[in-house]
Structures are given as C-alpha cells and as structure tokens.
Amino acid sequence: MNMVRSYTLALVLGLTFSMCGDVIEEDISGREVVLLSPADSAVLTMDTVSFWWEPVDGARSYEFHLVSPGFETASRVWMDSVTTSNLITMVLPTGAYEWEVSGFNAGYATQFFYRSFRIDTTASGSEIALQGQPEIISPTNGSLIIGKTAKLWWEKMPGATHYEVRLVSPSFSDLQELLLDTLTASNKMSVSLPEGSYEWELRGTNASYASDWVRQSFAVDSVQVLDISQETIGQLSPSQDVLIIGAGVDLWWEQVTGATAYHVKIASPNLANPQRVLLDTSISQNQLHKALPPGTYEWQVRGANARYQTGTASGTFRMDVAVDISGSTVKLSAPGDSLVTSMHDLTFWWEELAGAETYDFILVSPSFDHIELLVNEQELVSNKLQLNLDSGSYQWGVRAKNEAYVTPLSIRNLYINSK
Incomplete structure (x- = not known):
C-alpha cells in the first residue's frame, strides 16, 4: 500500500521554472507514484536496500526523502535528493526508517507517497555469509528465445534459502515495465512473455545475508530469425563506374537467405559527401527502377530481417541522355x-x-x-x-x-x- 503525504515541491518547481522559462507541461498532480520495494512495514535482514518505484508518465524527475525513525519524529535525514532515475540503492544500519517519493516536471508535482521499513541484521547463528553471486544456467546472456515462454534457471547457491528475482523490459537502464519482482525458494521458474527485449537479475538470500546481484539480458521472438549479420550481398548491378544512357536506372542485387527486406540508398555524387539523396527506402524485392536525371551517383544496399542486418554492398554509375540520331543519315x-x-x-x-x-x-x-x-x-x-x-x-x-x-x-x- 502506498501512503500519501500532502505538500508541494515549491522550491524544486521554482528552480525548474527559472531554468525552463515558459514551458507547457503535462499536469501530473493527480497521478500516483507506485512504490515497489521495499514493501511497506518490511523487516529487512540485510543492510543494502534498493528503493524502487514505477516511472510516472509525464514526470521528468523525482524527489526522494529518507529519514529515521519517521517523518513525524525524524532524528536524522539520510537522503533528500532529486534524481531522474527510479532506483536508488543505499547501505543503512539497523533501525527504523520511512521513505517517500514525488514525481515532478516543470509545472506540476505529484503528492508524496511513502512507506516504512525496519532493518535488523542480527544473524540467527545458523546462517552463513553468501559470497559472490548465483550462476545463471538459462537463458544465456544475449540469447534469443523462440516461443513465448522464458525458462529462468540458475545453480543453487550454498547458504541461500531464497532467491530474489527481478525481470524488466527492455532493460534496467531504460525501464519501461516491471514484469517480475519476487522471492522464491526454487532455482527455476517459467515466465510467459511477448516478443521483445528483456533484462533480469537475481541474488541469493538467507535470513541474514544477501549475495551480489547477477544481471543478464535476452530477447523473445515467436519465430526463428536467421542471423545474417555475417552475410554480405554478392553480385549487384550496376557495379562500378557504369555509364547508363536514358532517364532511369534498374538496380538489382543478389538475394540473401534469411533477409526479409533490403534497405536501398542512392546519393549524388557519392554517399560519403552527398549533395542530394535521391532514394532512401526499404523494400522486400531485390530489384527496383528509379528515374534519375543526368549525373554521377553512388548507391548501396543491405539486407535485413527483424533482428539482424547484413553488411553493405555499393556501386557507382553515371546517367546521361543520348541524342536521338535514329532519324538522321550519314552524308x-x-x-x-x-x-x-x-x-x-x-x-x-x-x-x-x-x-x-x-x-x-x-x-x-x-x-x-x-x-x-x-x-x-x-x-x-x-x-x-x-x-x-x-x-x-x-x-x-x-x-x-x-x-x-x-x-x-x-x-x-x-x-x-x-x-
């Protein structure tokens, strides 16, 4: 549950207005900052705490406050800061705490939403310190999963009784959606996911200790996509220094297995220092006709599919218009x-x-x-x-x-x- 504290960010907004001038911003004053971690009234047995909340649409930054033991009886302010991130990690001693977050932009601010928690790092005597981090078995880092189910699996860690698992899309640095934030005693789980890019992290825990986080990425696709990144387009026409008489050029290139589209570009006089770009498009065929005026040109083509693209092949040609002498005779x-x-x-x-x-x-x-x-x-x-x-x-x-x-x-x- 997210609790609300009602006061405004007068100082922050005043500074923002002075920097931004007359900026029309979206009114976010009625929106909620959804706090994710730590849970309200949680008792934590580890001194490393990650404060995490969902991004607020329209917010440019967040004001974060952390005090002990509470806002009404605060004896110490541990943090009073403005950040553009939605994740802050701190190391704290044993004690009671309250924290709150408000999102704001150049014109508006949400209310403050707050939670409380307590840290008790007293070991039970039977727990052992967790060294290092869990070893991920699957999916391997950067891998592509074909289908709709991602099977998360890791080696059991000596001394760990549970594992904290987080899964986001597309990455923690560009967090758009929190898909999983859970504690499990198992070392494997299955998650149904749509096509896209993902990043996940986990660490082992027991009643007194937590290991380091391990983080990896993967992607999900419903169909097999061939890796064509090492492929190159073979033959193409026109190739190099070709003279073409007429009002148009017919471009052709060799098809690449696994490519579903081709990106074609024509520039004059060349691609390195173009004065004009005559064509910049993607098509599914391996040929096209383009009407062009007389001049010198360079063109390039590369294949692509949903995930990969080939190297680029290029050619040069000149366009000219011949005089129609077919009705004349030689004297x-x-x-x-x-x-x-x-x-x-x-x-x-x-x-x-x-x-x-x-x-x-x-x-x-x-x-x-x-x-x-x-x-x-x-x-x-x-x-x-x-x-x-x-x-x-x-x-x-x-x-x-x-x-x-x-x-x-x-x-x-x-x-x-x-x-």
Missing part, C-alpha cells in the same frame, strides 16, 4: 557514288554527325544485296579511313551510333578497274 563525301577508278589506294570520308559517338564502316563485294566477300568492317571514332583495294565491284556504307541510337546505313557504289 558520304568520298569516293563519289558509282565512282569508276583505276586507283587502288582510296580514302573513304564522310561528314561528322552531331550526337554520334562512333561510326560503323562496312565494305562488301559486289553488293549488300549479294555479298560474296566482306572486305572490311570496323567501328571508328574518326570520319576517315584509307584502304588499298583490288580491282572489282564494291559497295560501302557508314552508319553513326551512340549509346542509345543508330542511324540507317548510307551506301555508295565503287568500281575499280585494272590499270
């Missing part, structure tokens, strides 16, 4: 069309086409409609080519290309006579 300059000549050393020449990156030159005999011999075929950056040819009938053609488009083949006839 051939020399030799003239249907030229008849006795010269065997000839220079083939054509006008450069705007937007073209290379040219395909093809020379056949006697014609493209009836090819008996492919005399010459090559891809050129320049617009000239010199060849030495035998006598005969020929057709030659040139077409222009870039990364996305190609022109039709421009064709001329050529006849070379013997001297």
